[in-house]
Amino acid sequence: xxxxxxxxxxxxxxxxxxxxxxxxxxxxxxAVAVGLLAALGVVMYAxxxxxxxxxxxxxxxAAITLFVLSTVTAAPLVAFASxxxxxxxxxxxxxxxxxxxxxxxxxxxxLIPILGSLPPFEQDGVTRANLWFGWGGGAPFLTDQLAVxxxxxxxxxxMWFAAVPDLAGPPSRVRAMPAWKRLLFLNWTGxxxxxxxxxxxxxxxxxxxxxxxxxxxxxxxxxxxxxLLPGWRSGIFPAYHVITSFxxxxxxxxxxxxxxxxxxxxxxxxxGDEQAASLGKFLxxxxxxxxxxxxxxxxxxxxxxxxxxxxxxxxNVAVTYIVPFLIAMFGQFLIPFVTLIFNPIRRKLSRxxxxxxxxxxxxxxxxxxLFVASMSSENPFSHGLAELPEPYYPNAIDILFMxxxxxxxxxxxxxxxxxxxxxxxxxxxxxxxxxxxxxYMHAEVLVLGKPD
Amino acid sequence: MQEPVTVDRETANRELLDFVFAWPKWFFATTGxxxxxxxxxxxxxxxLMIFGLQLxxxxxxxxxxxxxxxxxxxxxxxxxxxMVSAILRLAQAEWRRPVTRAAEVLTIFSLMTAMTFxxxxxxxxxxxxxxxxxxxxxxxxxxNPRSPLVWDPAAIxxxxxxxxxxxxxxxxxxxxxxxDRVKNPIGKAVYGVLSLGFRGTTRQWRIQAxxxxxxxxxxxxxxxxxxxxxxxxxxxxxxxxxxxxxFAPYFVIGAxxxxxxxxxxxxxxxxxxxxxxxxxxxxxxxxxxxxLIIVATVWxxxxxxxxxxxxxGTEPAEVDTWQRxxxxxxxxxxxxxxIITGYIIPVGAWLFRRVRRNFFLMFVTTILVNIxxxxxxxxxVIPGLERKSNLTFQYGDYLPSAAEFxxxxxxxxxxxxxxxxxxxxxxxxxxxxIKEGQILxxxxxxxxxxxxxxxxxx
Numbered sequence: 019x020x021x022x023x024x025x026x027x028x029x030x031x032x033x034x035x036x037x038x039x040x041x042x043x044x045x046x047x048x049a050v051a052v053g054l055l056a057a058l059g060v061v062m063y064a065x066x067x068x069x070x071x072x073x074x075x076x077x078x079x080a081a082i083t084l085f086v087l088s089t090v091t092a093a094p095l096v097a098f099a100s101x102x103x104x105x106x107x108x109x110x111x112x113x114x115x116x117x118x119x120x121x122x123x124x125x126x127x128x129l130i131p132i133l134g135s136l137p138p139f140e141q142d143g144v145t146r147a148n149l150w151f152g153w154g155g156g157a158p159f160l161t162d163q164l165a166v167x168x169x170x171x172x173x174x175x176x177m178w179f180a181a182v183p184d185l186a187g188p189p190s191r192v193r194a195m196p197a198w199k200r201l202l203f204l205n206w207t208g209x210x211x212x213x214x215x216x217x218x219x220x221x222x223x224x225x226x227x228x229x230x231x232x233x234x235x236x237x238x239x240x241x242x243x244x245x246l247l248p249g250w251r252s253g254i255f256p257a258y259h260v261i262t263s264f265x266x267x268x269x270x271x272x273x274x275x276x277x278x279x280x281x282x283x284x285x286x287x288x289x290g291d292e293q294a295a296s297l298g299k300f301l302x303x304x305x306x307x308x309x310x311x312x313x314x315x316x317x318x319x320x321x322x323x324x325x326x327x328x329x330x331x332x333x334n335v336a337v338t339y340i341v342p343f344l345i346a347m348f349g350q351f352l353i354p355f356v357t358l359i360f361n362p363i364r365r366k367l368s369r370x371x372x373x374x375x376x377x378x379x380x381x382x383x384x385x386x387x388l389f390v391a392s393m394s395s396e397n398p399f400s401h402g403l404a405e406l407p408e409p410y411y412p413n414a415i416d417i418l419f420m421x422x423x424x425x426x427x428x429x430x431x432x433x434x435x436x437x438x439x440x441x442x443x444x445x446x447x448x449x450x451x452x453x454x455x456x457x458y459m460h461a462e463v464l465v466l467g468k469p470d
Numbered sequence: 471m472q473e474p475v476t477v478d479r480e481t482a483n484r485e486l487l488d489f490v491f492a493w494p495k496w497f498f499a500t501t502g503x504x505x506x507x508x509x510x511x512x513x514x515x516x517x518l519m520i521f522g523l524q525l526x527x528x529x530x531x532x533x534x535x536x537x538x539x540x541x542x543x544x545x546x547x548x549x550x551x552x553m554v555s556a557i558l559r560l561a562q563a564e565w566r567r568p569v570t571r572a573a574e575v576l577t578i579f580s581l582m583t584a585m586t587f588x589x590x591x592x593x594x595x596x597x598x599x600x601x602x603x604x605x606x607x608x609x610x611x612x613x614n615p616r617s618p619l620v621w622d623p624a625a626i627x628x629x630x631x632x633x634x635x636x637x638x639x640x641x642x643x644x645x646x647x648x649x650d651r652v653k654n655p656i657g658k659a660v661y662g663v664l665s666l667g668f669r670g671t672t673r674q675w676r677i678q679a680x681x682x683x684x685x686x687x688x689x690x691x692x693x694x695x696x697x698x699x700x701x702x703x704x705x706x707x708x709x710x711x712x713x714x715x716x717f718a719p720y721f722v723i724g725a726x727x728x729x730x731x732x733x734x735x736x737x738x739x740x741x742x743x744x745x746x747x748x749x750x751x752x753x754x755x756x757x758x759x760x761x762l763i764i765v766a767t768v769w770x771x772x773x774x775x776x777x778x779x780x781x782x783g784t785e786p787a788e789v790d791t792w793q794r795x796x797x798x799x800x801x802x803x804x805x806x807x808x809i810i811t812g813y814i815i816p817v818g819a820w821l822f823r824r825v826r827r828n829f830f831l832m833f834v835t836t837i838l839v840n841i842x843x844x845x846x847x848x849x850x851v852i853p854g855l856e857r858k859s860n861l862t863f864q865y866g867d868y869l870p871s872a873a874e875f876x877x878x879x880x881x882x883x884x885x886x887x888x889x890x891x892x893x894x895x896x897x898x899x900x901x902x903x904i905k906e907g908q909i910l911x912x913x914x915x916x917x918x919x920x921x922x923x924x925x926x927x928x
Contacts, residue, residue, distance in 0.1 A: 151781065232771065315715045318717075321706040454923075463927060
């Protein structure tokens, strides 16, 4: 049983909640720290550009880029899932997660030099394995960037559309805007027709974003992963990547909600253990999925004993990158599974946040073992690894680059958090209308309306 | 739910148990017809024992034919029960209530039917026993416990046992209801024993609810493992077209697609045959169709992964198999029918609310799904085995015989007959669950509108 917290009766909003941007305690310190980290990221990106075309040099940047794809870019999908399932727990979190669409835009910039360093599909008459089957339409650089751009635009549109009713203000204000701005605000006056159109378009854009996300994951994980490591051929790998991305996204959301509750009381009052209980369930389910997908992949290679496949698995699991793999296994599966079984951990936001940090660390090492192995492989044109490669260790620039990328994501997120009202006002009010607390015989019950 | 059940509790009790106590004429006619088809299957099985596997269309190198395809298909259908019952229960989906029992019963009978196929597949089953028992330890040959063929029976028996327990726990209050209403003393005694003395005390309800939730959670890994292991029967080999790491989730989601579609088909038949119009409404079918859109699309994604990563390595044997599957007759026609019936027509139709709420169209589209899914299994199993011989450069050939079609018909009849007999003896609608749903149903007034609502523990 999840008791609403003393202050955070998440949705029983009396007096009616008015949307506003958030105030962060110790704002100055946070801004300076995050700004410095972001600046470090920009500098390191510029420094790395001198290694343009050197694939191995971009191995760790590729790993952190796919980590961003797996966490930040996947996060808005939770808003979609919560709306689809009409999950009340998700109401205060929806805007919080949708705002991750803006820092996701970094993907586009990060991918330019990484995709630019990839070898051609054909060299000296030898073709390397790829998903484009010899199609010469600019793959992988143009095709991947095009797909990423479309996905990011869909995410941005979703974030903006969901925010417009809160940002637009009264109809008189919108009518007084210049034409371009009115267009930007979708000419929002809150008519019944506009609401219908808004909801329908949000539903379709969300579904499109999900499909694009899956597609982008499939092509990026192949172009930056499987097609560069000879002998690695795994149909389940894109699905594994999607599943672990959802796991990473949930972990990121838990941590974000925890920090907001701690440092942004205006949002924190709506975030309680009700959110933790639901996110905790998802997290443990996805943790089990990690094992299922990993095992389905590993078992077949182990069983079939094809030398080329075995060598690939020895590279990124059993021998060369065994340390990152073990960290990933503990972080993504063993520790969360053992801890999240217990209700007191799963249902308490602060405890869940600690587990989520472990999950994110595991995820980062997972991406390192998978993509550093591929990006640093010597000859992607051979049919199998003749001998196992040595691990490719990061240098100081790689480490600073990765820290900097996290800083840039945090900086952009904090910026947008202070610009767009959080949590989403219209959905919170609507949620409050559809929710009632009452007594039924001796029990306290919630009555949850589910409009069609 | 937008169309709440409006009958009072007494009418609900009567209507939900009506079929258990009544003997409609069509029941005898249908049972007779099904019995005839099953008898035909038994005759074929008898002939199989006399003449052996020559009765089937096997030809070198294809020795896995219809029986294996059907085995995979019926295991797939059996995934309906847990998907609908356990997952939706854990997700607290209110619309699941009238659907659960039928789905679980379908699971039991399709599992039982699936288990007959390995026996049929062996041709003369007693020979298997002859070679196995007593086991000749002196040969120094041991069963390979690392083989998925050994894991299969373990997983399937565990799944069957847990599903039976799951159904039985949920049945207890309904058995007690039947015990209290049946007039026949023998029936009263039987239901009395089966209901384990359930009187509806608070403690009994609590234990029953906890057992249900625990079983829901515990059965999920078994649910996933069953079809995964079936998929590994194929995937751990290095046969082209089979050796793909995506097989396990691809098989599981395909099974859910097939199983939930079968549940919709069964629900629609039940609605008319058992007079359950008050309990199986358009909303239930609509919700199942929405679920199916998602499941089918995920399934299509995995199919695409299987296809693309089959071609990805550009290994000649793998490409050759896919070319045969998609580009050569009769496989081209089968592939087109499979994709059109398995995805394009049904999902295209389900996008429209009007179709989702039309019983006839839902009946047709869900049957199409299962035709498509059967063909999918056929496409997976056979072309991989018909691969080109390394020495003669010739493809193998397999043409199913009439006997194999007869077996299919008999097995289908067996599942339907099992379901029908169960419905005759035990309540096929979870009366207690439905009534609980009625109690928890509420309304919230928003302006002038009344929004359907559900009570939940705070």
